[in-house]
Amino acid sequence: MKKNKKLLLILSIVLSTVLLWVAFLFPLPYYVESPGGASDIRSVLTVAGKKDDKPGSYNFVYVQVKPATAVQLLLAALDSHSDIIPKQELAGGANSEEFYRISQFYMETSQNMAKYQGLKLAKKDTxxxxxxxxxxxxxxxxxxxxxxxxxxxxxxxxxxxxxxxxxxxxxxxxxxxxxxxxxxxxxxxxxxxxxxxxxxxxxxxxxxxxxxxxxxxxxSSEKIDFQTGNIGGPSAGLMFTLAIYTQLADPDLRDGRVIAGTGTIEQDGSVGDIGGADKKVLSAAKAGASIFFAPNNPVDPEILKQKPDAKTNYEEAMEAVKKDKLTIQVVPVTNVQEAIDYLKKTKGQ
CATH class of the missing domain: 2.30.42.10 (PDZ domain)
Structure with a gap:
């Protein structure tokens, strides 16, 4: 009888250990997306071999995306700042290595478009x-x-x-x-x-x-170097463009301000939509930014058919600002020139 009790105790301990291991360590086919952080673009960008030592900063913001365990899914469900995303929806069937390569392709394109637009706006040959x-x-x-x-x-x-x-x-x-x-x-x-x-x-x-x-x-004859390492994705395009333009054409444009934003940059200078605008504005506010640029393009009619309550990136960011009572100015933009004009207009304010 004592042997049976001892055996049951051992089995229950083993089973509990396995269940805990599964709950805490075994990844499920889901990812958790949550606010990440903000980084000064000067840490990844050098223009014309010169150091940008003007006060203030341009910051690109990012979300944190991690494979989820059962416990992490539970915590995410209770966190209003986190979203649960099925693996298929996030990676489109790609494995981890493929997903990383895709992110790097997006980053490469983002950098090239930012170089091109920054140089054009600064009236440099390109x-x-x-x-x-x-x-x-x-x-x-x-x-x-x-x-x-x-x-x-x-x-x-x-x-x-x-x-x-x-x-x-x-x-x-x-x-x-x-x-x-x-x-x-x-x-x-x-x-x-x-x-x-x-x-x-x-x-x-x-x-x-x-x-x-x-x-x-x-x-271009102008030397522009990025050192983004493992950072991927296209959403820093707008901020990269502003940083390049500022160093080449208007060094005092920042005017000592901590500025953040998000949005892709396209060949014609338009700013494209991104994901996680609500989380990115939170990251910007936590980093001390006073301005946050957000894409404000009309929602695609086809998307509205499937999701009538779909919002623009600007509307998503504004909802987060109101919800968390953030002290940050969200500025809607549809092209990079609008961002430049806003910064010029608000100098000294």
């Missing part, structure tokens, strides 16, 4: 060479599944080349649903072609079913 689009993912229903892979570069469609990804997208979306299409692409240094069909995408438009981002290179 050009942007477009090589095609990096393939970030291929949808399950795409006829190019198992043909195109992450890091391949699509350089042509039906023999046509393009100057930007929007041009490519516009052309492909205008093709007839179900029609034949030929894609030219680079894979491991080899020039290849593949044939497939035009399909209906989730957004209701026609396409070939790939996620993409520009593969570009900036030409």
């Amino acid at each position: 050009s942007l060479e477009f090589f095609g689009v990096y393939v970030l993912n291929v949808t399950e229903d795409s006829t190019f599944k198992q043909i195109l892979n992450i890091a391949d570069t699509v350089v042509s469609v039906n023999g046509k080349t393009f100057k930007s990804s929007p041009e490519l997208i516009d052309y492909v979306s205008g093709l007839t649903l179900g029609s034949d299409v030929e894609v030219g692409y680079l894979s491991s240094g080899k020039e290849l072609t593949a044939k497939g069909k035009i399909i209906k995408l989730e957004n209701g438009k026609n396409g070939i079913g790939i996620g993409l981002v520009d593969h570009t290179e900036v030409k």
Whole structure:
């Protein structure tokens, strides 16, 4: 009898240990997104080999995304500043290594667009060479599944080349649903072609079913260096642009202010939407920023059909400011010139 009790005790201890291990250490197919932090852009950017020693700072902000255990999911559910994201939704089926590479492609494009816009706005000679689009993912229903892979570069469609990804997208979306299409692409240094069909995408438009981002290179006599290391993603584009422009054209634009913001930067200077605006403005406020630039583009009608309560990045940031009573000025922008104009207008205030 005593042996049975001893055996049951041992089994219960082992079982409890296993359950605790699963609850605290075993990752589930979910991620937890929460406020991350803010970093002075001078820590990752050097322009023309000169040190930016003017008072104040430009800061890029970021969210923290971690694989979730059962305990972390429970804590996130109780935290109004955290969101739970299914792995499939976040990574689109990519494994950790692929997801990291995708983030690096986004960062590369963000840096190149920021260089190009910063140089243009500062009236410096520059050009942007477009090589095609990096393939970030291929949808399950795409006829190019198992043909195109992450890091391949699509350089042509039906023999046509393009100057930007929007041009490519516009052309492909205008093709007839179900029609034949030929894609030219680079894979491991080899020039290849593949044939497939035009399909209906989730957004209701026609396409070939790939996620993409520009593969570009900036030409200029001005030396601009980024040292972003493992930081990935496109959302620092606006702030990178402001930092480059300021050093090249208007060193006193910051006027001693701690400025943060988020938003991608596009070839025409427009500021694109990002994720986690509510968390990023919180990170900015905690870092002592007095100004936070947020994209304020109209919500896509197709998104509104699926999610009627969808908000702009600016509206998301403002909700967080009101909810947490943050003392930070949120400034809505749709292009980088609006951010520059605001900083000029509010100097000395």
